[in-house]
Amino acid sequence: MDTQQYIESGVLEEYALGILPEAERAEVERLAGIHPEIRHELDAIVMGLDAYAEAHSLTPPPAMRDRVLAGWQQAVRGQASEENTISLPPMSVAPEPVAAQPTATFTPPVASAASEPVVRPISSAPEPMQQAPARGYGWLMAASVALLLSLGANYLLYNRWQHTQSELFAVQQEQAQFATTQQASQKLLATQQGELAVLRDEQFRHVTLAGTPAAPSAKARVLYNPATRAVYVDVRSLPVPPAGKQYQLWALDNGKPVDAGVLAASTAAGEGLQQMKDIASAQAFAMTVENVGGSPTPTLSTMTVVGNI
Amino acid sequence: MNVIPPEAIPSLSDEDLLVQRLRDRDESAMTLFYDRYSAALYGVIMRIVKKEEEAEDVLQESMVKIWNSFGSYDAGKGRLFTWVMNVSRNLAIDKIRSRQYRVGSRTQPLEDSAAVREAASPTFRPEHIGLQEMTKQLNPDQQQVVDMLYFGGYTQSEVAEELDLPLGTVKTRARAAIKVLSKLIR
Numbered sequence A: 001m002d003t004q005q006y007i008e009s010g011v012l013e014e015y016a017l018g019i020l021p022e023a024e025r026a027e028v029e030r031l032a033g034i035h036p037e038i039r040h041e042l043d044a045i046v047m048g049l050d051a052y053a054e055a056h057s058l059t060p061p062p063a064m065r066d067r068v069l070a071g072w073q074q075a076v077r078g079q080a081s082e083e084n085t086i087s088l089p090p091m092s093v094a095p096e097p098v099a100a101q102p103t104a105t106f107t108p109p110v111a112s113a114a115s116e117p118v119v120r121p122i123s124s125a126p127e128p129m130q131q132a133p134a135r136g137y138g139w140l141m142a143a144s145v146a147l148l149l150s151l152g153a154n155y156l157l158y159n160r161w162q163h164t165q166s167e168l169f170a171v172q173q174e175q176a177q178f179a180t181t182q183q184a185s186q187k188l189l190a191t192q193q194g195e196l197a198v199l200r201d202e203q204f205r206h207v208t209l210a211g212t213p214a215a216p217s218a219k220a221r222v223l224y225n226p227a228t229r230a231v232y233v234d235v236r237s238l239p240v241p242p243a244g245k246q247y248q249l250w251a252l253d254n255g256k257p258v259d260a261g262v263l264a265a266s267t268a269a270g271e272g273l274q275q276m277k278d279i280a281s282a283q284a285f286a287m288t289v290e291n292v293g294g295s296p297t298p299t300l301s302t303m304t305v306v307g308n309i
Numbered sequence B: 001m002n003v004i005p006p007e008a009i010p011s012l013s014d015e016d017l018l019v020q021r022l023r024d025r026d027e028s029a030m031t032l033f034y035d036r037y038s039a040a041l042y043g044v045i046m047r048i049v050k051k052e053e054e055a056e057d058v059l060q061e062s063m064v065k066i067w068n069s070f071g072s073y074d075a076g077k078g079r080l081f082t083w084v085m086n087v088s089r090n091l092a093i094d095k096i097r098s099r100q101y102r103v104g105s106r107t108q109p110l111e112d113s114a115a116v117r118e119a120a121s122p123t124f125r126p127e128h129i130g131l132q133e134m135t136k137q138l139n140p141d142q143q144q145v146v147d148m149l150y151f152g153g154y155t156q157s158e159v160a161e162e163l164d165l166p167l168g169t170v171k172t173r174a175r176a177a178i179k180v181l182s183k184l185i186r
Helices: A003-008 A011-017 A022-034 A036-054 A062-084 A089-093 A095-105 A112-124 A134-200 B011-023 B029-049 B052-068 B080-103 B110-118 B131-137 B140-150 B156-163 B167-185
Strands: A205-211 A219-225 A230-237 A245-253 A256-262 A284-291 A305-308
Touching (some): A003 A036, A011 B167, A036 B080, A062 B052, A205 A284, A256 A284, B011 B029, B011 B080, B029 B052, B131 B167, B156 B167
Antiparallel strands (some): A219 A230, A245 A284
16 A cells, blocks of 8 residues: 555544544554554654643642542542442442541642651651650751741742743733734735725726526626726625635636636635736626636636626 | 662653553552643643633543543553543533533634634643744644644534635645644654
8 A cells, every 4th residue: 555645645633633533543543553654654643732732731720639639539439339339338338438538638738749748747746855855856846837838938939930920921822812913904904995995996897797597696796997907806695616616707808708817715705805817808707617726718507697898 | 670760761661650550440540640641631621621610620520531441541552641631632622512502602603712712721831842832833824723623623624614714725734733743843
């Protein structure tokens, strides 16, 4: 088989995005197992998407850790006890307190990893205190408390710093987005000003193109300036062309069709004016449905609108 | 044995070890799992559902699902990361689908859904791999398509319809975007 062609087909990307039907997924996995070059390409694609996903990483709030782990445990034990209820009724009760235990021990809001080493010296402190002079241990206590406080403060500051950083990034993103929107608006404004100028220009002749019997409700207009040869098309309503097809405008000059260019999908949908190819001379305009990219000659059976100047 | 410092062991074996422990139904492995994968999973879940409360639900559902269907994970087909990311991503997408279904807004006007998708969530962690760096390499059209497919749960035809583009263009953009992403890490 031509593995290069298979790689180029785009099916591996679809596999990685998870949008392939089950049967095709299995086929990709089968071929990756046989052809090392497909395996290699597939791995690279999957790693790329994984890295993109990982780039969105976001540490959950610290308090979420215990809630999610406890919730998970409850769900899993719940299932286990449901399975056991008939054969071993006491079992379903027994694990419950155990399940509740971790929640109780993890309650301090400070991440447990950070608090553990600090808490231990304090809990072990009272015992030796009875034999040794209290003063030395007093210092130890004070130092422990100071350390605990400092850890707490560090933790808060770190959290706040992280928060500030993500806020800053969010604001930067918003700003970038705003700039993009602004640019798009400027472009749209310039386009519409251009369209308005064409519509107001008295040199332009307005040619109404009416629907043919094939599409009686179709309606469009051509704005033609014989002096500058400029041609614009303005669609009121056109049937949606079939897949792989596109509208093409023709100028009829002494009965001979001259290609005036194809209509963009947005133009055909009536979103705005589109400038077409310059036309030196014409007595009528018409539109036909052609293959995407246009044809050298019109397919007369697909003529949708036509109009004389 | 003690000649090799623990850092020298490739991180892949960490994953193998975790997989082994999960396969052995070792409950304590899920704590380790959380510490290792929660940030990556939570980031993507938040990107999809946008609300912290729902993201927490989805994260927990993901953990339950990963535990319960761990038998269907095949290490020969891909990394644990890829598998768990897909589990979470699909649950998150199901979540917004059921939300949209409840509100009955699956076919809301384009501006609405686009606005929801584009609202920058204040949750990216720029210091990680550098989302900014990655997205800088994608042109906005490519990123839009890959985000709709990967985070939005759209099919390629749905993207084509929503963006009013030929299906071929959508396919080309998706392929180009992923090519860029995989080149970045090669």
